[in-house]
Every structure is written in structure tokens, then in C-alpha cells.
Amino acid sequence: MGRSPCCDKVGLKKGPWTPEEDQKLLAYIEEHGCGSWRALPAKAGLQRCGKSCRLRWTNYLRPDIKRGKFSLQEEQTIIQLHALLGNRWSAIATHLPKRTDNEIKNYWNTHLKKRLAKMGIDPVTHKPKSDALLSGNDAHQSKNAANLSHMAQWESARLEAEARLVRESKLRTFQHRLGRPSTTGFAISASAAQLVHKSPWNSVSNAGFGDLESPKSTLTSSENGIGPSSMPMTEFPGTASASSETGIIKQEGEQEWKGLGVAVSSTNLAMESNNSLTFTPPSIHEIGNTMEDGFINLLLNDSDPSLSDSGKESDGNSRGNDDKNYWNSILDLVNSSPSDSPMF
DNA sequence: AATCCTGTCAACCGCGGGTTT
DNA sequence: AAAACCCGCGGTTGACAGGAT
Numbered sequence: 001m002g003r004s005p006c007c008d009k010v011g012l013k014k015g016p017w018t019p020e021e022d023q024k025l026l027a028y029i030e031e032h033g034c035g036s037w038r039a040l041p042a043k044a045g046l047q048r049c050g051k052s053c054r055l056r057w058t059n060y061l062r063p064d065i066k067r068g069k070f071s072l073q074e075e076q077t078i079i080q081l082h083a084l085l086g087n088r089w090s091a092i093a094t095h096l097p098k099r100t101d102n103e104i105k106n107y108w109n110t111h112l113k114k115r116l117a118k119m120g121i122d123p124v125t126h127k128p129k130s131d132a133l134l135s136g137n138d139a140h141q142s143k144n145a146a147n148l149s150h151m152a153q154w155e156s157a158r159l160e161a162e163a164r165l166v167r168e169s170k171l172r173t174f175q176h177r178l179g180r181p182s183t184t185g186f187a188i189s190a191s192a193a194q195l196v197h198k199s200p201w202n203s204v205s206n207a208g209f210g211d212l213e214s215p216k217s218t219l220t221s222s223e224n225g226i227g228p229s230s231m232p233m234t235e236f237p238g239t240a241s242a243s244s245e246t247g248i249i250k251q252e253g254e255q256e257w258k259g260l261g262v263a264v265s266s267t268n269l270a271m272e273s274n275n276s277l278t279f280t281p282p283s284i285h286e287i288g289n290t291m292e293d294g295f296i297n298l299l300l301n302d303s304d305p306s307l308s309d310s311g312k313e314s315d316g317n318s319r320g321n322d323d324k325n326y327w328n329s330i331l332d333l334v335n336s337s338p339s340d341s342p343m344f
Numbered sequence: 345a346a347t348c349c350t351g352t353c354a355a356c357c358g359c360g361g362g363t364t365t
Numbered sequence: 366a367a368a369a370c371c372c373g374c375g376g377t378t379g380a381c382a383g384g385a386t
Contacts, residue, residue, distance in 0.1 A: 016354070016380080038371065054372075055355065090374060105375075106353050349385075356378070364370070 013047045017056050021046060025053055026061055059102045066098035070107055078104055079112060083126045 013021075028044035034057060037050035046053060059065075070078075074096055081092040089101035089108075096104060116123040 014356070036371080051357090051372085052355075058373090059354075087375065101374075102354080109376095110352055347386085350383090352380105352382085354378105354380090357376085358374105359376105360372105360374085362370105362372085365368085 011047060012041075012049050012052075014052070017060075021048070022056070022061060025056060029057060029061075055102075059100045062100075064098055065100060067103075070099075070111075074099065075112065078108060079116075082108065082112075086124075 017025075024044050024046055025040075028040065032043070034040070034054070037054040040046075040050055040053050041048045044053070048056075077096055078092060081095060085091050087105075089105045093099055093101040093104050113123040116126070121128055
């Protein structure tokens with residue numbers, strides 16, 4: 001279809017915003033809410049394109065934005081979610097209250113990515129750059145990788161839906177605050193509606209996950225709209241078709257979760273009275289809890305010696321083990337949740 | 345003091361997806 | 366059904382600040 005860029009209009013200002021422009025934008029949004037961004041600049045008396053206004057608002061002027069240094073918990077959350085979701089900043093941002101996707105993206109690119117690289121870990125795949133680790137117990141590692149991939153697929157789909165709900169909710173809250181009904185409506189999108197949360201996440205307060213909801217979700221048996229095809233996945237060793245290639249044989253009673261390709265144990269599934277299937281994947285809390293003592297601390301300690309009680313350990317030793325610890329800690333999270341995460 | 349280098353981050357750009365006409 | 370429109374996302378850029386030489 002080809003759309004013309006919105007910012008190539010002659011006379012529209014670009015570049016840094018002035019305090020006066022900020023004031024105009026704020027005043028307008030407080031008065032009228034943020035309905036149509038395209039129409040907003042003219043109405044607000046701004047020589048900017050709507051896109052620029054939206055960006056300024058969402059990344060800077062919004063009242064619920066927290067600025068400044070990222071906390072350790074926020075760093076943990078970013079790293080964990082990035083391992084699961086990759087560069088899906090908006091999805092990651094939904095779990096970092098008051099942080100924007102742009103800010104998270106910048107922080108990742110300028111801080112966390114480098115920290116991982118420094119440790120010899122590929123920040124894209126979260127794999128050690130040398131795959132030596134896999135040379136030993138291939139089958140075991142690959143199995144774990146496959147499980148992790150399945151978990152990531154689930155989390156990705158869930159977060160995607162959750163992100164929509166959060167966005168809609170935030171908009172509603174803001175407009176409610178302004179005493180205005182939504183101009184956009186709040187019909188839950190189809191994919192979001194497919195993931196109906198059943199219970200709150202446990203109230204673990206670490207890692208900034210306190211606001212997360214339960215991943216236990218209900219999918220009607222006919223639904224298949226959520227699939228890997230629409231979800232770029234974080235890649236782990238042996239991910240592709242790992243279940244068949246690595247000797248993971250579906251146990252009796254396991255079912256292939258249509259659309260996700262996830263091997264689902266019968267213990268994960270319960271038929272609800274309305275003929276929908278309830279599926280209980282591992283919670284991200286469990287991920288966070290398990291990771292916390294392992295690779296997250298490793299990362300944090302690496303970045304800030306003051307936070308580490310190491311130094312007891314020779315540098316050579318710790319450095320040599322860093323990538324192994326990192327990888328093992330990710331695998332540990334898979335292995336460590338057998339009882340309450342029947343998925344694995 | 346001047347210049348260069350590096351890091352940071354606000355802002356821009358292009359694209360894709362969803363909605364409306 | 367197709368075109369037009371709008372919005373949001375993720376990658377990238379460039380201005381600026383601060384440190385190193």
C-alpha cells in the first residue's frame with residue numbers, strides 16, 4: 001500500500017523538544033486526552049507531526065514514567081525477559097512499571113548487552129559464544145533447551161496478550177483520570193482474549209515480578225491463533241525440532257498443543273466445565289527465583305564489584321566459569337520446577 | 345587548552361498490523 | 366475487497382557530555 005512518511009511535511013519541526021512545546025503538548029493532553037495523534041499537533045498548536053508528539057508523550061512526558069538509574073531488580077527483569085523474548089521491548093516494558101520500551105532498549109544496548117558480551121555470552125541468543133559447553137552431555141542439554149524453547153514460546157504468547165491488556169488498561173486509567181470515556185474502546189483483542197488469566201501470580205516480590213499475573217491460562221480447545229510463526233523466539237541450543245532430534249519422547253498422555261507445538265503433559269491440562277482446556281506453564285516467578293542466585297547475580301556481580309562478595313575467588317577461575325554458570329543457571333530454572341511446573 | 349574518543353539517550357525513520365472507509 | 370489511514374514497534378541516528386590524550 002505504501003504510506004508516505006508522516007514527518008516529511010515541509011514546515012514541521014524536528015529534533016529536540018523545547019520546554020514550550022512540552023508545555024503545549026501537556027496542556028493539550030490534560031485538556032483533551034490523547035485521541036488522534038495525527039490531528040493533535042494542529043489542535044495543540046505544535047509544528048510537529050503526530051508521531052513525534054506521541055513519542056514525546058509516551059517516552060518522556062507521561063506522568064507515570066520513572067526516570068533515572070535502573071535498579072538491580074529492574075536489571076534482573078530485563079535480562080530474564082530478554083532471554084525469553086528477545087528484542088521485544090514493548091513486551092518487556094509491560095513488566096517494568098514506569099519504564100518505557102525505548103528506555104529499556106537503550107539501557108540494554110548501552111549497558112546490559114555489553115556486560116553480557118564482556119562475559120563471553122552472546123547477548124542475542126544468551127548462549128556462550130563458544131559452544132564448548134554443549135560438547136559433553138549433548139542430549140541432556142538439548143532436552144533442556146527444547147523445554148526452554150517451549151517455555152519461551154508460551155511466555156511470548158502470554159506476554160503479547162498481557163501487553164495488550166496492560167496498554168488498554170493504562171489508557172483507560174489515564175482517560176478515566178481525565179474524566180473522559182475512551183475514544184478507542186477497550187474491546188479485548190482476539191489473541192488477548194484467548195489467554196484468560198485464572199489466578200494471580202504468587203506474591204513473590206523479587207525481580208520486579210510482583211505485578212505479574214498468573215500464567216495459568218485457559219485456551220479453548222478450538223483455538224490455535226497463537227503460534228510460533230508470529231513470534232520470533234529467543235534461540236537456544238538445539239531449539240529447532242529438538243523434541244524429535246534429541247530423543248525427547250512424549251510421555252503417554254502428552255498432547256501436542258496445537259498452534260504452539262508444545263508438548264503438553266496431561267498433568268498440565270484440565271478440562272473445564274465449558275469445554276476449555278486449562279494449561280499451567282511454569283510461572284516467570286519460578287524463572288526469576290531460580291535464576292536469581294545464578295546467572296543474574298553473576299551478571300550483576302560482574303558489573304559491580306561492590307555488589308559481589310567475591311574476590312575470594314580468583315579471577316581466572318570465575319571468568320572461566322562465567323559462561324558455564326550462566327548457561328547452567330538458565331537450564332537450572334528448567335530443571336528446578338518439576339513439582340509445581342508439570343510442564344517439564 | 346584543544347582535540348579526539350566514547351558513552352548515553354532522545355528522537356527519528358521505516359515497516360507491519362489493525363482499523364476504518 | 367481494496368485502499369487509506371492510524372498507531373505502535375524496533376532499529377538506527379545524531380547531538381551532547383564527559384573523559385582521555
